[in-house]
Amino acid sequence: xxxxxxxxxxxxxxxxxxxxxxxxxxxxxxxxxxxxxxxxxxxxxxxxxxxxxxxxxxxxxxxxxxxxxxxxxxxxxxxxxxxxxxxxxxxxxxxxxxxxxxxxxxxxxxxxxxxxxxxxxxxxxxxxxxxxxxxxxxxxxxxxxxxxxxxxxxxxxxxxxxxxxxxxxxxxxxxxxxxxxxxxxxxxxxxxxxxxxxxxxxxxxxxxxxxxxxxxxxxxxxxxxxxxxxxxxxxxxxxxxxxxxxxxxxxxxxxxxxxxxxxxxxxxxxxxxxxxxxxxxxxxxxxxxxxxxxxxxxxxxxxxxxxxxxxxxxxxxxxxxxxxxxxxxxxxxxxxxxxxxxxxxxxxxxxxxxxxxxxxxxxxxxxxxxxxxxxxxxxxxxxxxxxxxxxxxxxxxxxxxxxxxxxxxxxxxxxxxxxxxxxxxxxxxxxxxxxxxxxxxxxxxxxxxxxxxxxxxxxxxxx
Numbered sequence: 001x002x003x004x005x006x007x008x009x010x011x012x013x014x015x016x017x018x019x020x021x022x023x024x025x026x027x028x029x030x031x032x033x034x035x036x037x038x039x040x041x042x043x044x045x046x047x048x049x050x051x052x053x054x055x056x057x058x059x060x061x062x063x064x065x066x067x068x069x070x071x072x073x074x075x076x077x078x079x080x081x082x083x084x085x086x087x088x089x090x091x092x093x094x095x096x097x098x099x100x101x102x103x104x105x106x107x108x109x110x111x112x113x114x115x116x117x118x119x120x121x122x123x124x125x126x127x128x129x130x131x132x133x134x135x136x137x138x139x140x141x142x143x144x145x146x147x148x149x150x151x152x153x154x155x156x157x158x159x160x161x162x163x164x165x166x167x168x169x170x171x172x173x174x175x176x177x178x179x180x181x182x183x184x185x186x187x188x189x190x191x192x193x194x195x196x197x198x199x200x201x202x203x204x205x206x207x208x209x210x211x212x213x214x215x216x217x218x219x220x221x222x223x224x225x226x227x228x229x230x231x232x233x234x235x236x237x238x239x240x241x242x243x244x245x246x247x248x249x250x251x252x253x254x255x256x257x258x259x260x261x262x263x264x265x266x267x268x269x270x271x272x273x274x275x276x277x278x279x280x281x282x283x284x285x286x287x288x289x290x291x292x293x294x295x296x297x298x299x300x301x302x303x304x305x306x307x308x309x310x311x312x313x314x315x316x317x318x319x320x321x322x323x324x325x326x327x328x329x330x331x332x333x334x335x336x337x338x339x340x341x342x343x344x345x346x347x348x349x350x351x352x353x354x355x356x357x358x359x360x361x362x363x364x365x366x367x368x369x370x371x372x373x374x375x376x377x378x379x380x381x382x383x384x385x386x387x388x389x390x391x392x393x394x395x396x397x398x399x400x401x402x403x404x405x406x407x408x409x410x411x412x413x414x415x416x417x418x419x420x421x422x423x424x425x426x427x428x429x430x431x432x433x434x435x436x437x438x439x440x441x442x443x444x445x446x447x448x449x450x451x452x453x454x455x456x457x458x459x460x461x462x463x
Contacts (some may be wrong), residue, residue, distance in 0.1 A: 003459060045096035045112035048170045049134060054343040057141075057148040057171035059164060062341045063348070066144035075123055075133050080108065086198035087111070091188035097194065098181055110181055117211065122178050129182070134174040141171045160330065161337055225323075228315050250343070 060067060087099035103111040106126030113119055118137035136143045139159075140152035148171045150166035240341055 001080075007385045018035060018354055023403060043095065043097045043113060044115050045098070047114060051173040052176055053169075054172045054176035056168040057146065057175060059161070059168060060144055060147040060149045061344050061348075062161060062337050063345050064144065064147075066142075066149045069134050069142075069149075071142035071150055072152050074168060075135065076156075077120075078103075078107065078123060078170075082109070084199060086193045090193050091190055092190075093184040093188065093451075097191070098186065110178070112181075120174075122181065130175060131178045134171075134178065139167060140171075141167070143171075143172060143175070146175060153274060160333055162333060219293070228318055445462040 007205045043423040081103070082101060085101070087101050090099045096112055098423060099111040101111075103109075108124040110122040110124075111119055112122075114137065116137075120137075121133075121135045123135075124130075130143060130146050132143050134143070140154075142152070142154070148164055148168060151159045151171075153159055169350045231452055285290040296455050
């Protein structure tokens with residue numbers, strides 16, 4: 001069965017009343033439910049004291065940059081941006097029903113309802129897994145990376161580091177609670193929260209808040225009164241003074257008392273009451289006997305008024321002394337915090353200097369190493385280039401040697417061919433000469449054979 005939802009911040013009450021006629025733009029992508037009703041009274045989250053124990057939150061250094069940030073103003077701006085807009089959805093977690101808002105820029109906000117009309121808020125920045133601010137009816141806890149930075153009271157005033165140190169346990173419980181809320185949100189069923197029901201609860205939540213605030217103020221007034229009374233008694237004991245006088249009615253033998261008694265017998269006024277001091281059995285200081293012409297009742301009233309004025313003066317002086325002591329103690333704490341902050345700053349500066357020196361040394365070593373690496377790379381490149389050059393030279397030398405060898409072989413072949421040609425030519429010439437000689441001889445023989453002898457020629461006998 002769907003449980004009803006009642007989630008409304010007192011911080012939004014005035015805005016809710018002023019903006020009842022405005023319609024909020026519904027967000028897309030949120031699962032819807034069919035029934036949304038006003039929350040039951042038992043949908044209450046545990047108080048800080050009832051939350052499970054957790055590791056106390058670490059207290060950030062006083063000189064931390066985050067300590068100078070105005071977290072309270074940041075949260076107030078977020079609340080103003082939301083106005084009276086209903087949550088995106090609600091979901092079940094244990095006995096409570098947290099409400100959830102998500103901004104367009106990724107910021108997130110959770111709300112838990114507490115007993116007595118109180119509420120507890122969790123604020124997240126975009127992309128962060130831990131809240132930067134948690135606010136309950138009494139305090140505001142500002143965080144930076146899980147460390148408690150600043151503690152505020154319910155009115156947005158910064159409290160001292162002693163107060164923040166005393167609330168570390170609750171700050172740690174709130175961090176654990178925020179983590180559990182986010183885990184439950186990932187698995188729980190989402191419930192729609194209707195605008196009409198949300199706005200209808202504004203006046204009721206504001207009334208509950210005012211009643212709770214009135215009860216707290218009355219309790220604080222009673223504590224202040226008891227503290228003032230204790231301060232008066234302590235001051236009296238320290239100063240060695242006497243407690244306030246006890247005012248008693250005049251003695252029966254006083255004439256004024258007889259007259260007063262006579263008037264009492266005639267139905268006159270009653271005697272003034274006896275004022276008992278807070279200290280045990282102080283000595284009774286009796287006022288002097290009134291003069292015959294003075295009304296004893298008026299004198300008693302005057303003495304009572306003077307005693308009341310004296311008591312008020314002592315109370316005022318006690319309060320002023322307490323305020324002065326608190327101021328002095330605060331000044332001492334501030335001075336101690338300043339000294340501690342100075343020491344912390346000096347230690348941090350020393351650490352920063354050491355870190356800077358270490359970084360500089362590391363930078364120099366890295367530069368030297370980079371230079372050595374660059375030189376080694378250049379040497380490798382030069383060696384590779386030299387090797388390539390040598391190989392190229394060797395290749396050229398081999399080519400030149402091969403060319404020379406080829407030329408030498410070609411010259412030798414040419415010479416051999418030339419010699420062979422010369423030999424062939426000489427042989428041809430010799431053969432030609434021999435042939436010519438043979439032909440000449442043959443020709444000569446032929447001529448000889450062809451020429452007749454003289455005696456054989458005709459006419460030779462006649463001659």
